[in-house]
Amino acid sequence: MSKTLITDLFSLLLIGIAFLVPSVYYEMLLFTGLFALSGAITNQLAIHMLFEKVPLLYGSGVIEKNFTAFKASIREMMMKQFFSKEQLGDFFAKEEENIDLTPLVEGADFSPAFDALSKTVMESKFGGAIxxxxxxxxxxxxxxxxxxxxxxxxxxxxxxxxFKAQLDHHIQSSTLSEDMIDSVETLITKRLDELTPKMVKELVQDLIKEHLGWLVVWGGVFGGLIGVVTSFLI
Structure with missing residues (x-):
């Protein structure tokens, strides 16, 4: 059973017990149960309104309603925190120090170069003699x-x-960095565009409902405490 359901049932149990106990305890238990149920249901409704549109309740369905802004904020956060021009520049500056193209050259196949040379020679005026x-x-x-x-x-x-100095210049050039930033932003935007409002809603809903269950519990607890105090004041 979920924390939400347990809180609701316990509140209803207090209300039911209020009608079974001596009258001296009636008001305290009744007010405790009613206020606890009120606090729990209010918080449940607030969580529900984050994701679903409720008729006549302004501001409900806020997650889905602000879907476009939600995607834009994710893209902006990723670009600023992970793919800024400065961060890309630092990354490539560090990587450039470790770049060694010699192993690639040693493992390369130069046969196409020789074939091109051979063809050039045979098609030249020396081809007949050869x-x-x-x-x-x-x-x-x-x-x-x-x-x-x-x-x-x-x-x-x-x-x-x-050669290394020239390579470093191109890696650090603003044009390269801007091109890469544009490419990364385009890729992120494309992936975010694949998200639908429903997908985002379900993703956030599952996460928030799992961790906001205690919000309902504490709503019931504080509501119940207010009910106890109220029973002594009335």
Missing amino acids: AMFGGEAALEGLRDPFSRKLKSAVSAIVSSSA
């Missing part, structure tokens, strides 16, 4: 030496301080 000595097959023996030389040259380039 054809007399076996054509492209005669160039095949140069594949491995060429790949090793090109790999060595590219490794030297990506390891140079000039």
Whole structure:
């Protein structure tokens, strides 16, 4: 049984007992039960009004009614707290220090480069002469030496301080950061647009109802205390 139902039943039990006990206790138990039930039901209604529209009750259904603003606030929060220009800049500045492209170069396949070179040579004015000595097959023996030389040259380039400085410049450039921020914001917006008012309502409703059950309990408790005090004043 939920805390809400237990509070309601206990309040009703106090009201019922009031009619069974001696008259001296009647008013105290009756007022305690009535005030406790009133406090519990009032808080239940308030929680219900967060999610559902209640006829004639202004302000009810506030979660679903403000669905668009709710999504916008989530997007703004994510962009400001996680994907601001400064945070992206700091992230890439730290990542840039650890960037080492040499392993990528070492594992790269340079065969397409050699194939392009071979095709260029064969289509040039030297192609006819090379054809007399076996054509492209005669160039095949140069594949491995060429790949090793090109790999060595590219490794030297990506390891140079000039290349790293240029890479850092592009990573830190405002244009890159703005483009990335726009891309991230577009992605977040697209995902949030997939949410429907009903989905958001159910998501928040399950969470809030689980944790606001004590609100109903304390509404009953304080209502009951007020009822006890009232019984002595009337």
